[in-house]
Amino acid sequence: MLRLFRTHQVRREEELTEQLWEMRIPRENGENVCMQVLLPGCVQNIPGFENYRGRASFETEFTARGGRIRIVCKGVSHTARVYVDGQEIGGHYNAYTPFALWAGRLTPGKHRLRIDADNGWSDRSALHVPNDYESYLGVIRPVSVEETGDVLIEYLHLTPGKRDGSWFVDAETIIRNLGEEPFRGSVTLSIGGNHRKEIRLAGAESLTVRWPGLAVPDAQEWSPEDPRLTMAAAVVYDAEGRPVDDLTERFGLRQVEIRGGEILLNGRPIKIRGFCRHEDDPQFGCAMPVSAMARDLALIRDLGGNSVRAVHYPNDERFLDLCDETGMLVWEENHARGLSEEQMRNPCFEPQAEECIREMIREHYNHPCIYIWGILNECAGDTEYGMECYARQLELVRSLDASRPRSFASCQWMKERCFGLADVVAFNMYPRWYIDRPVRDYLEELYAWIRKAGGEGKPFLITETGAGALYGFRSPRHEKWSEEYQREALEEQLTAVLGFEGCNGVYIWQFADCRVCGEWFATRPRTMNNKGIVDEYRRPKLSYETVRRILKGE
Ligand code: ADA
16 A cells, blocks of 8 residues: 555556565575565564665566556665666665656566665665664565656645635646657646646656645645545646646645744644654564554554654655544654764765655655654754754755744753754753653753753754663562653653643653664663553553553543
């Protein structure tokens, strides 16, 4: 399943995943391990390959009908090279963003697709580094083959707004002519009614078509309490009126504004009661099926959560689709966690982090659940060079989407230099875990400093707080790592933050225990980050009921 709704009626699209592929893993002795695997999937979930780092190739067959073939990969971890009939058609870096590659016009009939994936560490990989979550190996999200004519719609972005109490939409679509011949025809956009424009494109030309300020008849507002979605479809017709390509998108009529230290959604202040969540599951790795995503969302809702912080990378679109449908607010961020200045000075870092921002915003622009864009979690915002990177990336975000606020989660206690650059200031704090200090005291000192350090008058979020607990470790002494300790730490942390004047909410670190890279942190028991409110199998720890009671205000 590529999305939770159908995006094309005209363009031919065939999903190639949810079926068996041939997998080959090269061994040191020069032989290959071959087996059939169902994709999406992670190599680390195959018995015997739990700690595998290296390469694997995945091969399947698809049918062409004579059009232009485009291979769409929603996520390959972490570096991909793609081949059609043995010819390389391109590659991509970063597990968590989609990409599309053209294979040209293929003769009608069967063709072979091969995806080579690599999850190894090297200087060419600045974002995937040994870290506090696993960088899996595999085709981790769906793959499809699309067939188009010469002219196609690249994307359709919908930006809702309100004027004199009525909703309108600014729509923008990019149409591309891949052929050499000029194209004459029209494009229609339907949101409620139909809007039509004549178009002309020279050979190999792209055209941006805009519909500013379109009124929305029978507008249905999207809100967390009543998440009503609106469909929009663009169709390109040739001069004879035959449809040549189309794209259906889904969005929500809602507005996010920052005013007077508040984050307003449709004019009303929001208070975040959220969870940080990695895409991770003991059975599926990061290649989670929709059913497992929906299970997580149901648990987060049951816990009283109204928001997910998608750490530390752009999430699967189907998860965002579910959040749109259930009214779950999302903080989404580009891929980066805890990079030092030295790591940020890797020549690959800026191009890779910026490309991730471009892909994330281009692909996820229409999701009403995303209320804020984040960048660079806990990177070197305390240095001159780090600050330049934060400034450039926040500027890039603004240039791609002026309709959402921007932020980053800092951990640079008394050293952060970038708060002045963000619309919302955010801090990850662990009093009672890494720092033995009463939470209220810590928070007062933190907030007093943040206001002086560029945060005055801005909304303020605690983007992480929590404590570790090993599932099943109950102890009358309530020491660290026991479920009792976690429950008490969270009670103090959440009570302090939610009752703190000037704080707009909290994200608990974290929803579920997740796997970490074996190469990274020897001090993580079980090579897991154990700060979940549920363990990796989603079994509740003692803290579950306490967190639920506090978040629900009971
Ligand atoms: C950080 C980081 C998380 C996680 C957490 C922890 O704040 O952002 O990815 O590593 O700490 O568990 O220590």
